[in-house]
Amino acid sequence: MLTPWNVIQNRFMRYASNLRFPKLLAITSGLFVIDLFFPDVVPFIDEILLGLISLLLASLKKGRSEISQKDESRAT
Numbered sequence: 753m754l755t756p757w758n759v760i761q762n763r764f765m766r767y768a769s770n771l772r773f774p775k776l777l778a779i780t781s782g783l784f785v786i787d788l789f790f791p792d793v794v795p796f797i798d799e800i801l802l803g804l805i806s807l808l809l810a811s812l813k814k815g816r817s818e819i820s821q822k823d824e825s826r827a828t
Contacts, residue, residue: 772811780804 768774783801786794
């Protein structure tokens with residue numbers, strides 16, 4: 753049965769599979785949520801978060817050659 757949560761999760765997983773650093777996205781998102789609920793519990797978390805977001809935005813998508821090589825290796 754498809755629930756809204758499953759649809760969101762499936763879309764996110766498809767998006768994350770095309771990222772160069774999916775773990776960086778998870779870490780950044782986790783730190784952001786923690787910072788929203790517990791502001792300034794950990795000093796400098798905002799600066800760390802901005803640094804991680806900068807790295808994430810610098811290399812969001814994999815190159816086309818990396819994706820095509822991955823698809824070709826699955827086909828064989």
